[in-house]
Amino acid sequence: MERKHFLKSLLMGAAAAPALxxxxxxxxxxxxxxxxxxxxxTxxxxxxSSSCTVAPTETEGPFPxxxxxxxxxxxxxDGRTGYAMTAKITITNTNNSCAALAGLLVDIWHCDxxxxxxxxxxTAMQSTSYTNxxxxxxxxxxxxxxxxxxxxxxxxxxxxxxxxxxxxVYTASGxxxxxxxxxxxxxxxxxxAAVNGYAKTLSGYTYNKSDNVFSDDSAGVQLATVTGSxxxxxxxxxxxxxxx
Numbered sequence: 001m002e003r004k005h006f007l008k009s010l011l012m013g014a015a016a017a018p019a020l021x022x023x024x025x026x027x028x029x030x031x032x033x034x035x036x037x038x039x040x041x042t043x044x045x046x047x048x049s050s051s052c053t054v055a056p057t058e059t060e061g062p063f064p065x066x067x068x069x070x071x072x073x074x075x076x077x078d079g080r081t082g083y084a085m086t087a088k089i090t091i092t093n094t095n096n097s098c099a100a101l102a103g104l105l106v107d108i109w110h111c112d113x114x115x116x117x118x119x120x121x122x123t124a125m126q127s128t129s130y131t132n133x134x135x136x137x138x139x140x141x142x143x144x145x146x147x148x149x150x151x152x153x154x155x156x157x158x159x160x161x162x163x164x165x166x167x168x169v170y171t172a173s174g175x176x177x178x179x180x181x182x183x184x185x186x187x188x189x190x191x192x193a194a195v196n197g198y199a200k201t202l203s204g205y206t207y208n209k210s211d212n213v214f215s216d217d218s219a220g221v222q223l224a225t226v227t228g229s230x231x232x233x234x235x236x237x238x239x240x241x242x243x244x
Contacts, residue, residue: 052092052094052097052098052241053094053219053221053241054094054178054241054242054243055178055180055221055222055240055241055242056180056216056217056221056222057178057179057180058179058180058181058213059179059213060166060168060179062120062125063109063111063117063119063120063125063126063166064109064166064168065107065109065119065134065137066119068107068137068139068168069139070134071134071137071138071139072138072139072140073138073139073140074138074140074148074149074150074151075138075150075151075152076108076135076136076137076138076150076151076152077135077136077151077152077153078118078133078134078135078136079135080112080113080135080136080153081113081153082112082113082153082154082156082198083153083154083195083230083233083234084151084153084154084233084234085151085152085153085154085228085233085234085235085236086149086150086151086152086233086234086235086236087108087149087150087152087165087182087236087237088147088148088149088235088236088237088238089106089108089147089148089149089150089167089182089237089238089239089240090142090145090146090147090237090238090239090240091104091106091142091146091147091148091169091239091240091241091242092146092239092240092241092242093241093242093243093244094241094242094243094244095243095244096244098239098241099146100142100144100145100146100147101142101146101242101244102142102143102144102145102146103141103142103172104141104142104146104169104170104171104172104177104242104244105139105140105141105169105170105171105172105174106139106140106141106142106148106167106168106169106170107137107138107139107166107167107168107169107170108137108138108150108165108166108167108168109136109137109138109165109166110136110152110155110164110165110166111136111155111156111157111158112135112136112153112155112156113153113154113155113156113198113199114128114156114198114199114200115156115157115158115200116128116130116156116158117130117136118130118133118134118135118136118137119131119133119134119137136152136153136155138150141172154191154195154234156197156198156200157197157200157202157205157206159204159206160206160212161206161211161212161213162183162184162186162205162206162207162208162210162211162213162214163183163184163192164181164182164183164184164211164213164214165181165182165236166179166180166181166182167179167180167181167182167240169240169242171244177242177243177244178240178242180222180240181213181214181222182222182224182236182238182240183208183211183213183214183217183222183223183224184208184223184224184226184236185223185224185225185226186207186208190226191226191227191228191234192226194229194230195230208223221241222238223238224236224237224238225237225238
C-alpha cells in the first residue's frame, strides 16, 4: 500500500471512530422521500476526467461489501428511502489513451440517507445494526462504452467524511485494478446543497477540502458531475481511468 493511503487508513481508524459513533446513532426512522422538499434544479457539477488521469487509489474500508459477486444488479436501492439518483460510471484505460474498457466488473457501495451502511453495525464505528441486509451495494459489467449505470439514492453523510461513493474495479477474471472513491460537488446550486444532508442537515459536515480522502485531489479527478433536483431525481456521471 502506498504510504499516503496507509497514513489515510491510520487517520480514519484513529480519528473517525469516535465521530462515527455520534453520526450513526440515529434510529432507522423517518428518512425524507423524493417528495419531502422543494424542487430546485441543480446543474453545477465537477469534471468528467478528460485528461486521461489515473484515478487515485483509496481505502476500501471500513465498510466494503462482504461478497460483491452476490449482488449483480443495477438497482441497488433495496427499499432505502431518499432522493432518487442514477450513477453512470465510465471506466477508461490510461494505458491506451483512455479508451473505453468493456467487460470489467464494477462494484459500488455507499451509506444511506442517515449515514449508515448495510452489512455492518452494532459497533463503535456504526451503532445502528444492519448486518443482515445489503442495501446500496451492487455490481455491474461495463458495456462497449465502458459504462455501468446504477439506480440508487443520494447518499447521506457521517462525521469525518464528505458525501462519497466507493468504487472497486476488477477484470472479468476478478483481478483488482482500482479501488477509489467518488466525491460530490459542493456549494450553492449543487445537489449537495439541495439535499442539505437530509434529516441531519449539513451542521458539522466535513467538506471535500477537509476530507482525509479527497483533500489532496486538487485536479478534481474524483469529483463527479451531478445534475437534477430533489423532485425529479439526480443524475451522477464520472469517468475513472485505470491502468489496464
